[in-house]
Amino acid sequence: MAWKSERVDQNIYSQGEVDRWVYSTCNICSVGCGCHIAVKDEKIVGIKGNKDHPINRGRLGPKGENQWYANNAPDRLTTPLIRDANGTLQPASWDEAMELIVSKAKQSLREKGHNSICIYSTGQGFLEDYYTIAKIGRAGLQTHLLDANTRLCTATTEFCLLQSFGADGAPASFEDVDETETLILFGHNVAETGTVLFERIMERKKRTGKPYIMVVDPRKTLTAKEADLHLQLYPATNVPLLNGMIRELIYNGAIDKSFIEAHTIGFEKMKDSVEEWTLEKTVQTTGIPLETLVTAINQIAKTPSLVTTTLQGVYQSAEATTACVAVNNLHLLRGLIGKPGSGPLHMAGQPSSSANRTAGGVGTYPAHRNPTNEAHIREMAELWNVEMNRLPAGPEKGIEDIISMIEREEVDFFWNIGTNPMVSLPNRRRAKRALEKTFVVVQDPFLTETSSVADVILPVALWGEKEGTMENGDRTINVLRKAVEPPAGVKSDFEVLLDFARRMELMDKDGQPLIGYQTPEECFDEFKRISKGRPCDMTGITYERLEQLNGMRWPVPDDKSTGTPRLYSDFRFHTKVDDAQSFTKDQLTGRALSKKEFEDMGADGRAIFHPTVYLRPYEEPNQRYPMWLTTGRLVWHWHTRTKTARAPMLHMAAQHAYVEINTEDAQQLGIVEGEVVRLSSPRGEIEVPARIGEMVKKGLIFVPFHFGNWNKKEAANELTNDFVDPLSKQPTFKQSVCKIEKIRDRYAISQNESLESIAEQYGLTVQDLLAANQKADPYELQIGEMIEIPLSIINVPLQPYMPYREKM
Amino acid sequence: MTKKIVILLMDIQDDTEAALSMTAAVDHPLLTLLEASLHKQLAALNIITGKLSTNGPTSLDDLKDEYTIMFHANEVSNPFFESWKRATEWLEWQSRGLAEQMEPLIRNMKKNLEAAGAELENMYGHEAVKFVVPSFYLPATTREG
Numbered sequence: 018m019a020w021k022s023e024r025v026d027q028n029i030y031s032q033g034e035v036d037r038w039v040y041s042t043c044n045i046c047s048v049g050c051g052c053h054i055a056v057k058d059e060k061i062v063g064i065k066g067n068k069d070h071p072i073n074r075g076r077l078g079p080k081g082e083n084q085w086y087a088n089n090a091p092d093r094l095t096t097p098l099i100r101d102a103n104g105t106l107q108p109a110s111w112d113e114a115m116e117l118i119v120s121k122a123k124q125s126l127r128e129k130g131h132n133s134i135c136i137y138s139t140g141q142g143f144l145e146d147y148y149t150i151a152k153i154g155r156a157g158l159q160t161h162l163l164d165a166n167t168r169l170c171t172a173t174t175e176f177c178l179l180q181s182f183g184a185d186g187a188p189a190s191f192e193d194v195d196e197t198e199t200l201i202l203f204g205h206n207v208a209e210t211g212t213v214l215f216e217r218i219m220e221r222k223k224r225t226g227k228p229y230i231m232v233v234d235p236r237k238t239l240t241a242k243e244a245d246l247h248l249q250l251y252p253a254t255n256v257p258l259l260n261g262m263i264r265e266l267i268y269n270g271a272i273d274k275s276f277i278e279a280h281t282i283g284f285e286k287m288k289d290s291v292e293e294w295t296l297e298k299t300v301q302t303t304g305i306p307l308e309t310l311v312t313a314i315n316q317i318a319k320t321p322s323l324v325t326t327t328l329q330g331v332y333q334s335a336e337a338t339t340a341c342v343a344v345n346n347l348h349l350l351r352g353l354i355g356k357p358g359s360g361p362l363h364m365a366g367q368p369s370s371s372a373n374r375t376a377g378g379v380g381t382y383p384a385h386r387n388p389t390n391e392a393h394i395r396e397m398a399e400l401w402n403v404e405m406n407r408l409p410a411g412p413e414k415g416i417e418d419i420i421s422m423i424e425r426e427e428v429d430f431f432w433n434i435g436t437n438p439m440v441s442l443p444n445r446r447r448a449k450r451a452l453e454k455t456f457v458v459v460q461d462p463f464l465t466e467t468s469s470v471a472d473v474i475l476p477v478a479l480w481g482e483k484e485g486t487m488e489n490g491d492r493t494i495n496v497l498r499k500a501v502e503p504p505a506g507v508k509s510d511f512e513v514l515l516d517f518a519r520r521m522e523l524m525d526k527d528g529q530p531l532i533g534y535q536t537p538e539e540c541f542d543e544f545k546r547i548s549k550g551r552p553c554d555m556t557g558i559t560y561e562r563l564e565q566l567n568g569m570r571w572p573v574p575d576d577k578s579t580g581t582p583r584l585y586s587d588f589r590f591h592t593k594v595d596d597a598q599s600f601t602k603d604q605l606t607g608r609a610l611s612k613k614e615f616e617d618m619g620a621d622g623r624a625i626f627h628p629t630v631y632l633r634p635y636e637e638p639n640q641r642y643p644m645w646l647t648t649g650r651l652v653w654h655w656h657t658r659t660k661t662a663r664a665p666m667l668h669m670a671a672q673h674a675y676v677e678i679n680t681e682d683a684q685q686l687g688i689v690e691g692e693v694v695r696l697s698s699p700r701g702e703i704e705v706p707a708r709i710g711e712m713v714k715k716g717l718i719f720v721p722f723h724f725g726n727w728n729k730k731e732a733a734n735e736l737t738n739d740f741v742d743p744l745s746k747q748p749t750f751k752q753s754v755c756k757i758e759k760i761r762d763r764y765a766i767s768q769n770e771s772l773e774s775i776a777e778q779y780g781l782t783v784q785d786l787l788a789a790n791q792k793a794d795p796y797e798l799q800i801g802e803m804i805e806i807p808l809s810i811i812n813v814p815l816q817p818y819m820p821y822r823e824k825m
Numbered sequence: 826m827t828k829k830i831v832i833l834l835m836d837i838q839d840d841t842e843a844a845l846s847m848t849a850a851v852d853h854p855l856l857t858l859l860e861a862s863l864h865k866q867l868a869a870l871n872i873i874t875g876k877l878s879t880n881g882p883t884s885l886d887d888l889k890d891e892y893t894i895m896f897h898a899n900e901v902s903n904p905f906f907e908s909w910k911r912a913t914e915w916l917e918w919q920s921r922g923l924a925e926q927m928e929p930l931i932r933n934m935k936k937n938l939e940a941a942g943a944e945l946e947n948m949y950g951h952e953a954v955k956f957v958v959p960s961f962y963l964p965a966t967t968r969e970g
Contacts, residue, residue: 391955
């Protein structure tokens with residue numbers, strides 16, 4: 018069971034007692050910790066964990082504890098801004114800004130049609146915002162270009178679930194993590210990205226010795242260091258590893274034949290696709306020692322229960338959806354799904370990215386409706402009271418498709434809500450050039466790097482200043498109450514969307530306003546009606562019940578239900594034709610299958626095994642760019658640091674970008690600790706200090722992606738390629754090629770000079786100089802000899818964070 | 826109208842075959858994906874043009890599945906080509922020249938499929954083709970209602 022005891026973490030900065038505590042949910046990662054917001058003198062002054070919330074029992078992560086500082090940051094935007102003819106952003110009234118937006122939207126519709134408008138939103142807003150975006154975008158503007166930064170985060174979650182089970186929604190939940198005998202953390206550095214969940218896992222592990230933890234990651238992460246078994250594979254080899262495991266399980270007979278026969282289709286084709294992956298070939302391709310691989314397979318073969326989590330190490334890698342489908346295949350093969358302690362738990366990254374998928378602000382239609390199924394679109398038209406021909410149909414576009422459309426001048430209006438793509442998109446220079454060509458609205462509480470391409474900026478409310486619900490990584494819906502009013506001049510995203518719909522005069526077919534609700538709670542009530550009978554049925558949820566019960570996992574079909582901890586316990590999947598959220602895609606190319614093709618598959622309520630064919634990565638190290646670059650996260654920061662850089666403790670804990678280099682590579686290149694090196698790829702270059710060690714394997718480097726200031730050369734996404742997964746269209750941030758170069762002066766040692774004086778002149782130590790020149794002793798250097806001087810050395814200390822050992 | 830569609834589709838068939846003949850010599854995963862989608866497009870085209878040439882005008886239902894496959898195969902093939910072209914430029918591969926040769930074929934296929942989409946919409950109406958022709962292959966007009 019979860020948490021033997023409560024522990025209330027809190028972080029308050031207040032003179033005297035706070036005036037009130039307001040019920041809320043952490044707005045950082047996808048774990049969804051319950052919390053209360055401290056308010057004094059109508060300002061947010063702190064946070065404490067909710068001891069009664071089953072997800073965290075009072076605990077909070079470091080980012081969660083410090084998220085409220087951003088609310089009080091002195092550089093909050095409090096007025097809209099419009100770029101003038103000279104290219105300068107000038108303050109404007111809300112009326113001026115909204116009228117400009119509306120006139121540009123109408124112009125775009127008139128001149129280039131519905132699909133010339135794109136709304137690119139977030140995974141950090143509320144379900145009510147996303148549902149409103151879905152309704153305005155699809156039934157109002159009639160555009161098929163609704164996407165979000167969830168494309169960079171968890172699009173693969175959705176598409177792997179549609180492929181295997183017919184609908185979105187993680188089959189297992191955190192309760193299954195508490196019960197399982199074996200936990201595979203596949204590309205999931207939970208110690209840094211979901212600290213409270215990690216603490217929950219490790220609390221049980223310390224108490225009971227369970228579960229057996231297996232970590233799959235090319236880096237020796239904080240999570241990997243606590244694993245029973247670390248499979249440190251080469252980059253871009255997730256599919257070979259899974260194929261090798263699956264083949265061996267089949268050959269060893271470690272499969273649940275009766276489950277496969279009764280509840281699945283497609284086993285033989287899947288089996289054929291893994292046939293070539295012998296143990297030897299798997300070892301050779303993945304770089305995992307044979308003994309380690311066999312240990313892993315034996316553990317999977319014998320375990321009575323299994324939860325596999327996945328995150329960015331899979332989603333942002335080559336063949337992302339195929340790898341996640343292989344994880345689903347593994348569970349189906351062993352019949353370990355829909356049972357206590359078992360099932361795939363494909364995680365989300367952001368606090369409400371799952372809500373955006375569920376509400377239909379991104380991907381498919383609201384409440385898991387299939388955009389290629391006529392029956393579903395007709396039903397949506399009836400529910401929204403619009404003509405069916407208004408609603409766009411067919412497969413969606415991802416942000417990289419949209420960037421290409423902007424380049425071709427097909428998109429004239431780009432509405433960016435709650436995200437900072439100029440730091441978070443891969444190959445960001447290309448994205449910047451594209452966005453400079455179109456009209457861009459940026460909706461954000463702060464000026465960000467994306468402001469550089471904005472034509473209009475709308476200042477919006479932060480967490481604690483608005484009301485709504487979020488969905489976490491395990492289908493739990495939580496409510497967040499409004500603690501304080503936003504600063505004067507600031508509106509919530511929800512209010513902005515409603516204002517836009519009103520000014521655009523968006524109507525239903527009876528001439529009534531398309532958006533009939535006025536408050537988030539009224540919006541949620543409408544969404545409940547939309548969700549009735551669908552996989553994410555929320556009929557039994559109210560804001561009040563969410564607060565009373567501290568969240569509920571959908572489906573919640575009536576007011577007696579308290580939610581559903583795990584899906585598919587009846588082994589019936591959402592693969593009947595008019596139930597499915599998708600007719601699925603071709604597993605190799607991502608082509609959307611036709612209704613007939615899906616019908617012909619004959620799944621009819623059974624889960625689907627898909628073949629998992631391996632393709633080489635699209636880009637591989639070569640003579641010019643001999644290294645692999647992978648990017649990722651630090652425990653101290655969230656995404657592009659819009660919020661976390663404004664929390665003093667988090668900013669101090671990790672102030673700079675850096676590059677992790679393997680010791681052997683650093684020695685070969687003669688790079689010293691902290692030396693600023695130039696990393697370049699075919700897309701661009703950055704200059705960051707080196708952290709040398711064993712975190713990464715030889716041939717691989719790691720750069721955190723959080724840092725992206727245009728005035729500094731430290732953005733990882735200057736380097737990354739913009740290839741995407743064929744099914745989920747998620748970019749492959751984890752695998753780009755690059756090279757490392759030293760940035761040095763050459764200096765001739767003259768008479769009367771010592772190494773100490775040269776070092777002092779450049780602000781270095783003698784040891785730095787010796788190491789940079791690969792000398793052990795000062796006496797190895799002679800007068801007249803040319804030496805290399807590192808131009809800059811920056812110490813990059815990172816605070817350790819191991820919450821289950823010691824609280825900071 | 827059927828004659829116009831047949832001419833368009835036969836043009837696309839020719840371009841697809843020409844593009845496939847070019848990719849055969851190069852080994853790259855993005856080209857593997859491009860080839861797979863173009864083969865699917867071509868297979869659907871062969872059925873459609875065969876039936877239209879033999880039987881003349883047909884109801885949409887007779888070829889609905891093939892049209893759907895053809896359009897959706899083309900929709901995924903374009904980003905594969907664009908990604909591969911960028912890759913050849915980034916890494917200055919020899920196949921860069923090949924990408925430049927293929928580009929007019931890929932663009933032509935898309936242009937002709939858009940024309941075919943418009944033609945199908947004219948013939949059968951928007952509601953009938955809505956789930957056959959992807960939104961991005963239909964004329965960019967305002968839909969009232």
